[in-house]
Amino acid sequence: MEASRLAADGVPDAEKAFFVADLSAVYRQHQRWKHCLPDIEPFYAVKCNPDPYVLRLLAGLGTGFDCASNGEISQVLGIGAVDPSRIIFANPCKATSFIRGAQKAGVEMMTFDNADELYKIKRVYPGAKLVLRILTDDSKSLCRLGLKFGAPLVAVRGLLEKAKELDLDVVGVSFHVGSGCFDSNAFADAVMRARTAFDVGKEVGYAFKLLDVGGGFEDNNFERTAGVLRRAINEYFIDRRELGIRIIAEPGRFYVSKAFNLAANVIARRAPLDDGTEQDMDGMEEDQPRVMYYINDGVYGAFNCILFDHQVVHPYVLSLDGSFHVPAGSRTLKSSVWGPTCDSIDCVCANAELPATLAVGDWLGFDNMGAYTICAASRFNGFDVSKVVYTVGGGSDGREVKAVLGSFARATRGY
Structure with missing residues (x-):
């Protein structure tokens, strides 16, 4: 509504796309x-x-x-009232300058999965609290991090012996089953492997006190995953309280995916002319949608999740001809949705059923846009990154969010 008023007044870029972030959704997660x-x-x-x-x-x-990275560490510490002990530098392969930066920032916990990392740490930050990241089965995940990180179990003894030789403090074991894990049982297998690494550590002379179960938690199977993880920990780490083992995790998308939605404006349209002839649509296969919509965000912006995170997005109509009401039973057309850049890979949705009356100036919505979207957006072709509008929702959750943010703001005065 505001965009329509601004556009009517001739304000440049009045119809720009924007996110709505419901912070109460983060609180509920x-x-x-x-x-x-x-x-x-x-x-x-x-x-x-x-x-x-x-x-x-x-x-x-x-x-x-x-x-x-050092940038993320600086951002977290920069908000104030966060002690460096609440940060784990969970990148197993770091630049030497980043290790030194973590030391200056007071961040002690950091991961490693190779001998060269041990030599770097010994040279610039010998007092670090090290966490050995092991390799797990991530074949059922959207993003297979094991292709890049993680020490196989056969390498664990050698790495720990080298750490012991260098007089480095290894405090625990971490793993990551891959970002977007849809197989809850992957966590059980990973915990079993972590137990093996703990036992090897004991044989080498370490008494590990930390288990980091990583990320990969998905919203739609979270309860099942949590149950599998609890049972695995109870089976393989039944002595955890006796030994004083602390357990942490690295959830990301679980917290924010559903909290952010995106509104995008239809800025252009290619479709059959009213007289029954068609505009030039060379290069399109016969079975492709014949109506093409162009919106003002794309794969170089918020929808980079399509390329980098293997996401499939589903557009729906937010407003049609100035109205938020879309009549039930409206005729639909097979359509495609494209981003605003001049690159042909900038396809947001190759096939969608959208109302036949959808036109330039109407708005489309996209849900679950909080994970790996804004963070990787670029300004390619000179397009701005979509801004965020915040809400705390209504009811008791909204009041709790306001109270938490208010309390944190008071605690950070002076930072």
């Missing part, structure tokens, strides 16, 4: 985590969505943070 996994401390994966209000809310709720 945190409550869900505490209910299902009360003994596992969440360290939010900042890379997933480094939104400043999300970070402030989670900091106020007492979570830790999984950071992968």
